[in-house]
Amino acid sequence: MPLGIVLRNERRLLAADRALAAVLGVFALLFAYALLNGMAWVGFQEETVASAREGNVERVEALEAELVDIENGGSPSSPFRDPRSASVLGGARGAHTAVLEPGPLTALAVGQSDLLPYYYDISIYTNESSLLQNGEIENPLNLLIGRFDLAFVVVYLMPLLILALGFNVLSGERERGTLALTLSQPVSARGVVAAKMAFRALVVVGLALGVSLLGVLVSGGFGAPGRVALWCAAVTAYALFWFTLAAWVNSLSRSSAWNATVLVGAWLLLVVVLPAGVNITAGLLHPLPSRVEMITVQREASNEAVNQRSELLARYLEDHPEMAGGVVAEEANRAALAWAATEAVNERLEEVTADYGERLADQQTLVRRYRFLSPALLAQEALLDAAGTGDARFARFQSQVREFSDEWRAFFVPAILAGEPMSAGVIPRLPAFDFRDEPTRAVAARAAFPLAALTGILLIVGFAAARRLRRITGPA
Amino acid sequence: MIRHIVRKEFTDLLRDGRFRWTAAIVGALLLVSLGSGWVETRRADAAHSAARETAREHWESQGEKNPHSAAHYGIYAFKPRLPLSFLDQGVDPYTGTSVWLEAHRQNDFLMRPAQDATSGQRLGALTAAQVLQHLVPLLVILLAFGAFASEREQGTLRQLLATGISRRDLAVGKALGVAGALALLLIPAAILGAIAITIGSPGPAATPFARGAVLTVTYLAYFGVFLAIALAVSAWARSARTALVALLGVWVLNGLVAPRVAVDLSKWLHPTPSAVEFARTMEREMEGGVEGIERPDREATASRLVAEHGVETVDDLPLNVVGVYLQESEEYANQIFDRNYSALWNRFESQGLVHEALSFAAPLLAVRTLSMGLAGTDVEQHRHFATAAEEYRRDLMRRMNGDLAENSRTGETYLADADTWAETPPFLYDAPTVGWVLRNRTLSLAMLGLWLVAAFLAAAASVRRAEVA
Numbered sequence: 007m008p009l010g011i012v013l014r015n016e017r018r019l020l021a022a023d024r025a026l027a028a029v030l031g032v033f034a035l036l037f038a039y040a041l042l043n044g045m046a047w048v049g050f051q052e053e054t055v056a057s058a059r060e061g062n063v064e065r066v067e068a069l070e071a072e073l074v075d076i077e078n079g080g081s082p083s084s085p086f087r088d089p090r091s092a093s094v095l096g097g098a099r100g101a102h103t104a105v106l107e108p109g110p111l112t113a114l115a116v117g118q119s120d121l122l123p124y125y126y127d128i129s130i131y132t133n134e135s136s137l138l139q140n141g142e143i144e145n146p147l148n149l150l151i152g153r154f155d156l157a158f159v160v161v162y163l164m165p166l167l168i169l170a171l172g173f174n175v176l177s178g179e180r181e182r183g184t185l186a187l188t189l190s191q192p193v194s195a196r197g198v199v200a201a202k203m204a205f206r207a208l209v210v211v212g213l214a215l216g217v218s219l220l221g222v223l224v225s226g227g228f229g230a231p232g233r234v235a236l237w238c239a240a241v242t243a244y245a246l247f248w249f250t251l252a253a254w255v256n257s258l259s260r261s262s263a264w265n266a267t268v269l270v271g272a273w274l275l276l277v278v279v280l281p282a283g284v285n286i287t288a289g290l291l292h293p294l295p296s297r298v299e300m301i302t303v304q305r306e307a308s309n310e311a312v313n314q315r316s317e318l319l320a321r322y323l324e325d326h327p328e329m330a331g332g333v334v335a336e337e338a339n340r341a342a343l344a345w346a347a348t349e350a351v352n353e354r355l356e357e358v359t360a361d362y363g364e365r366l367a368d369q370q371t372l373v374r375r376y377r378f379l380s381p382a383l384l385a386q387e388a389l390l391d392a393a394g395t396g397d398a399r400f401a402r403f404q405s406q407v408r409e410f411s412d413e414w415r416a417f418f419v420p421a422i423l424a425g426e427p428m429s430a431g432v433i434p435r436l437p438a439f440d441f442r443d444e445p446t447r448a449v450a451a452r453a454a455f456p457l458a459a460l461t462g463i464l465l466i467v468g469f470a471a472a473r474r475l476r477r478i479t480g481p482a
Numbered sequence: 483m484i485r486h487i488v489r490k491e492f493t494d495l496l497r498d499g500r501f502r503w504t505a506a507i508v509g510a511l512l513l514v515s516l517g518s519g520w521v522e523t524r525r526a527d528a529a530h531s532a533a534r535e536t537a538r539e540h541w542e543s544q545g546e547k548n549p550h551s552a553a554h555y556g557i558y559a560f561k562p563r564l565p566l567s568f569l570d571q572g573v574d575p576y577t578g579t580s581v582w583l584e585a586h587r588q589n590d591f592l593m594r595p596a597q598d599a600t601s602g603q604r605l606g607a608l609t610a611a612q613v614l615q616h617l618v619p620l621l622v623i624l625l626a627f628g629a630f631a632s633e634r635e636q637g638t639l640r641q642l643l644a645t646g647i648s649r650r651d652l653a654v655g656k657a658l659g660v661a662g663a664l665a666l667l668l669i670p671a672a673i674l675g676a677i678a679i680t681i682g683s684p685g686p687a688a689t690p691f692a693r694g695a696v697l698t699v700t701y702l703a704y705f706g707v708f709l710a711i712a713l714a715v716s717a718w719a720r721s722a723r724t725a726l727v728a729l730l731g732v733w734v735l736n737g738l739v740a741p742r743v744a745v746d747l748s749k750w751l752h753p754t755p756s757a758v759e760f761a762r763t764m765e766r767e768m769e770g771g772v773e774g775i776e777r778p779d780r781e782a783t784a785s786r787l788v789a790e791h792g793v794e795t796v797d798d799l800p801l802n803v804v805g806v807y808l809q810e811s812e813e814y815a816n817q818i819f820d821r822n823y824s825a826l827w828n829r830f831e832s833q834g835l836v837h838e839a840l841s842f843a844a845p846l847l848a849v850r851t852l853s854m855g856l857a858g859t860d861v862e863q864h865r866h867f868a869t870a871a872e873e874y875r876r877d878l879m880r881r882m883n884g885d886l887a888e889n890s891r892t893g894e895t896y897l898a899d900a901d902t903w904a905e906t907p908p909f910l911y912d913a914p915t916v917g918w919v920l921r922n923r924t925l926s927l928a929m930l931g932l933w934l935v936a937a938f939l940a941a942a943a944s945v946r947r948a949e950v951a
Contacts, residue, residue: 146577278616282607383602387602
């Protein structure tokens with residue numbers, strides 16, 4: 007098996023190369039450091055999530071105790087904060103914090119999890135403008151630069167390692183004069199390059215996947231095997247893309263120095279320049295709809311609603327006859343009247359925000375199209391999606407928070423309109439938020455796009471390399 | 483003699499297809515980024531000015547209203563873009579753009595543009611600053627890595643030195659040659675930049691030309707550092723290839739690895755609280771009070787006022803107790819806000835200092851800090867604006883509560899005239915001057931200076947010791 011010999015020979019050569027061992031060692035350290043960093047972030051998030059949950063329990067317990075006390079003849083702690091009032095129990099005092107657990111692979115990719123909110127306080131007053139939140143407290147400078155996580159090492163640095171290992175697999179042999187000797191054996195140039203690249207790919211991909219799996223294992227086990235598989239597929243496809251690119255450049259039969267220059271240039275273009283260029287093009291051609299204008303519209307909408315306050319309740323009861331039980335429009339209680347105004351503002355806000363949301367979604371669809379220009383963008387998207395720190399999981403969280411907020415309101419509003427007092431008996435029946443994660447199939451279906459594109463590019467480049475290499479038969 | 487070397491280097495570079503291509507690409511990127519930054523800044527600025535005017539209009543056209551209702555209605559403040567922000571958008575996409583100034587609360591700046599962007603857009607934006615910080619140094623490396631190493635490989639270094647030229651002159655000549663080639667790219671860009679500032683945005687002036695001048699010097703110093711390092715490595719390396727690999731390594735460490743390590747290190751040294759914890763602490767302090775800060779009490783305020791005015795009951799007071807009490811509550815809350823927010827801002831500042839301090843390992847960190855500072859898009863200038871907005875809020879609340887206290891009696895249903903609102907001064911923001919920015923950035927300035935000196939000394943030493951063959 008001559009190819010087996012090539013492989014074995016490669017292993018010996020690489021094992022003997024001390025510079026290479028050093029480079030691999032440095033990378034192993036970088037991978038490990040990135041993993042530790044990611045794990046520290048997950049630790050912080052988990053602590054925060056736990057403390058938010060604790061807050062939920064404490065609040066409910068305090069309210070229950072007070073309600074029981076009132077039922078036994080005690081008096082409320084403050085007349086404005088009487089928990090028997092539905093607008094107090096469902097308002098800020100009884101607010102429920104809806105939390106999103108860190109994604110199962112957050113330790114591998116911090117992604118958007120430092121920028122987008124992963125908890126919201128939900129009360130009956132939650133509306134579209136209160137859902138506009140900053141998310142975790144974080145220095146904007148740190149947000150701008152980004153974290154040193156595995157996704158960063160994989161997308162930015164791993165290609166450099168691959169290029170260092172693969173830029174001269176063929177040109178080096180030719181320059182040392184060993185190519186003619188090798189090719190006089192019953193092996194083809196294609197076979198030699200394939201065997202050498204395969205061996206190197208095994209080392210690099212093995213290292214990257216090994217550290218990833220270690221990370222998954224340490225940071226919470228294999229709770230989401232589908233996501234882990236997607237992550238591994240993305241890392242492998244991206245690494246193989248760079249190996250085939252190096253093979254193709256080698257197949258052009260130029261000098262090692264030329265190969266290195268071209269490959270570094272390709273890295274610079276695909277990883278650094280193109281993503282930035284794509285962003286600027288996207289920004290110019292499809293500017294984000296202005297949030298600033300949205301505020302103005304929101305403000306006008308709520309002014310309008312507040313000004314018509316007196317007419318609102320009648321209209322509200324017309325729209326919601328089911329809520330009217332026991333309330334007569336002419337002698338409406340103050341809380342019901344106030345609620346009608348709140349509801350009207352919310353409705354207008356929803357209209358404005360829905361309009362904005364549509365424009366934003368259109369813009370994002372357009373921007374996402376450009377990702378096919380750079381394998382780095384494709385890989386990054388697939389990696390974040392697999393890790394559950396991409397845009398999709400946060401969008402899903404936000405939409406479930408909206409649903410929950412409606413559920414919460416539906417629980418309290420009838421009581422507010424009817425002026426019914428709350429009792430300790432409702433506490434166990436309070437709605438509680440529970441995030442329903444996307445089924446792996448849905449994640450896979452979405453990640454399939456970038457992965458398929460990446461594989462397509464990889465196959466085209468690999469095919470081109472194979473075709474050219476077939477022509478190299480003897481000493482060049 | 484130096485003149486000949488300079489001319490030879492310069493002509494060589496201009497004839498080199500690789501230089502022409504790379505320079506053309508970098509130049510095009512620089513132009514595109516300048517242009518698009520300018521367009522984007524003007525667009526944002528127009529939106530913000532319009533929103534500012536509308537916000538004021540909303541405030542003024544409230545009609546007859548109780549001043550405290552007006553205080554609850556509040557007003558929005560929009561962060562203006564500084565004239566130089568088109569060069570370096572800095573942290574702007576990651577800070578909120580507007581804040582609601584209302585009664586009782588110091589709100590956070592909301593609506594970070596980055597939150598509306600896709601995850602891919604976090605891989606970097608092409609701003610002039612990015613081109614100058616990352617791509618131009620790379621160009622410098624490509625121009626200079628062979629300066630000595632290639633001549634040595636080709637055997638021409640021995641011949642050159644045999645003509646009697648000193649090593650120092652040779653190095654200076656080569657450096658000037660590269661600098662000349664680079665100037666072909668940078669001078670037009672600088673002129674365009676200056677024109678863009680002149681016809682720039684109508685935002686707060688903030689000494690744009692002084693800022694621009696210091697910014698130019700900063701970047702020139704940065705390129706100088708890279709040029710000197712490239713020459714030093716080229717004279718030291720055994721082959722041109724080694725020189726290139728070593729320099730690319732420096733470039734990756736400087737531009738990609740060091741900044742992210744600085745992020746982690748700064749967070750580790752100066753951790754920030756979670757938003758949950760921050761909010762909870764503030765809530766607890768607001769309810770329970772803090773040692774040394776007295777929580778106002780409505781009854782106590784009333785009896786104090788009664789005693790001060792020497793009247794029988796609150797109804798005899800020539801003022802509204804509620805207005806006085808509301809103002810006392812504002813002042814109490816302000817003390818709690820100041821404690822918590824300034825602690826947080828100081829954390830951010832300490833984290834920024836870690837980034838600056840780490841510039842001993844990567845000059846980019848110092849240059850980035852200076853660049854954002856001079857462009858007016860760093861965290862400190864965001865804080866400067868946030869503080870100004872908060873001061874305006876406090877002043878507005880004082881006026882509202884004062885109006886309520888002076889113009890009505892306790893228990894009375896009082897509505898202020900419709901023209902009360904137009905009498906309150908609008909929020910005018912003065913951006914800090916270049917001196918303010920530089921005083922905050924002495925560490926980065928010192929680091930950059932140190933790098934310049936160290937890189938030149940290293941180049942001199944390396945050239946002196948360079949092997950001829």
